[in-house]
Amino acid sequence: MLESLYLNLGQHDALSDAEKALLVGAMTFERHFATGQDIVASGSRPTYSTLILDGLAARYKVLENGGRQFTSLQVPGDFVDLHAFLLKTMDHGIVALSPCHVVFADHSRLRAITEEAPHLTRLLWLDTLVDGAIHREWIVAMGRRSKTSHLAHLVCELFVRLQVVQRTNGMSFHLPLSQAELADVIGLSVVHMNRVIGALRKIGVVSWANHTVTILDWHKLQEISEFDPTYLSMAREPR
């Protein structure tokens, strides 16, 4: 059941069978969320952390003027609120962007892992560090890239992350986001989001229809976005 988690953690360093067993043992119950449902509410203090088995979710904050900003997209194999294990209080919400199948890991069992399994602890820590590295890349994209480049970068990132957990199909992947939702990822108005997607299409590097993105020219896409996957720490080495 935890295959995608093994793929996610295992891309950085080898996972032993004992460690896999500890992860299985940390899981309590499973649940399904419908599109648009909150998986974790902002301000809550969960006593478990949520692992996505299938589906797409996102962290978000809402401002007083009603504006919403997604701060991350979460794919299968991601612990969407592993940080709440130590941060305690959620400072943001997490919403299902597609039907999501998740499983909950109890904080008490995660704590036991930190007491007894240092290597696995480091891998979980690393998982949150990669999260931070992705945040930094988003900050750079928002601050200093053109919007076209930003979107291209996002496509590259999602493709690579989904490939790790075997959710790509050739050079295509499913992206169940409306343009309004995408605008809340990039930080744009819907109208301009539409223009930017049109620009990427026009260049001919991607086709984008029916919520399916197909990369037509990976090399050029990478060039436009200056995408360098170093920040995803995909090298398998002792951690």
Added chain:
Amino acid sequence: MLESLYLNLGQHDALSDAEKALLVGAMTFERHFATGQDIVASGSRPTYSTLILDGLAARYKVLENGGRQFTSLQVPGDFVDLHAFLLKTMDHGIVALSPCHVVFADHSRLRAITEEAPHLTRLLWLDTLVDGAIHREWIVAMGRRSKTSHLAHLVCELFVRLQVVQRTNGMSFHLPLSQAELADVIGLSVVHMNRVIGALRKIGVVSWANHTVTILDWHKLQEISEFDPTYLSMAREPR
């Protein structure tokens, strides 16, 4: 010597004397960096992590067109590259924005802490999680706040973080950033950065001169920026 680190980690949960001793034991040698010097180079694989004892530093990435974006500001008590302990390869550089006094912690000794001191490990992990929470807040600011609100938020954040490590003076703090550097924080052109600072001044919520920021109206500043310190996890509770 590590007072500011104790203040930083200790704001989240109590630090025992044994833990403080472990931290002291992890430190190897000290060093000074001049303004503008790189403390850690992008692409390097450091075998130690750097703790700021005094001074201001920043993480940054540079794009091909020469644009630079800071992805975080680091104050005394911050481990600027604790994440490199597990990420291994630096995907960004770290530069001194003022004269910096730092001390290096060997990765082998940090690793020993993860093997032997679970609670201290969780506090160090937490430190990187707060880092991530700050990143998320920056993403929200870049994506959905007005530039004035973004700058106001930054002022609030820095004030609170500096207060924790006792680097404020009443409602003032020293911010040794040129407007060009500030523009690389917010993601603006220098000219527009100047306009935005002018706007904040005009509203009368801050005075800003000689690299010293004084908050004249905390309440209004907080209102403009919708600053809510929850994300900094300043509550002291078991972690």
Added chain:
DNA sequence: AGCGCCTTCTAACAAATGTTAATGCCCGGC
């Protein structure tokens, strides 16, 4: 005091992005 350099600040204009509104398309419910 005078010089050179960096930084702040302004102006004028150009480009990017937001807003409002309208159109057409697709898809599910009846």
Added chain:
DNA sequence: GCCGGGCATTAACATTTGTTAGAAGGCGCT
């Protein structure tokens, strides 16, 4: 098959932000 609602797309116009250029201020150095 028809209707209604959400979504994608486009247009026209407003606002924000960037660019280029230059003036003015501060500050260390000689």
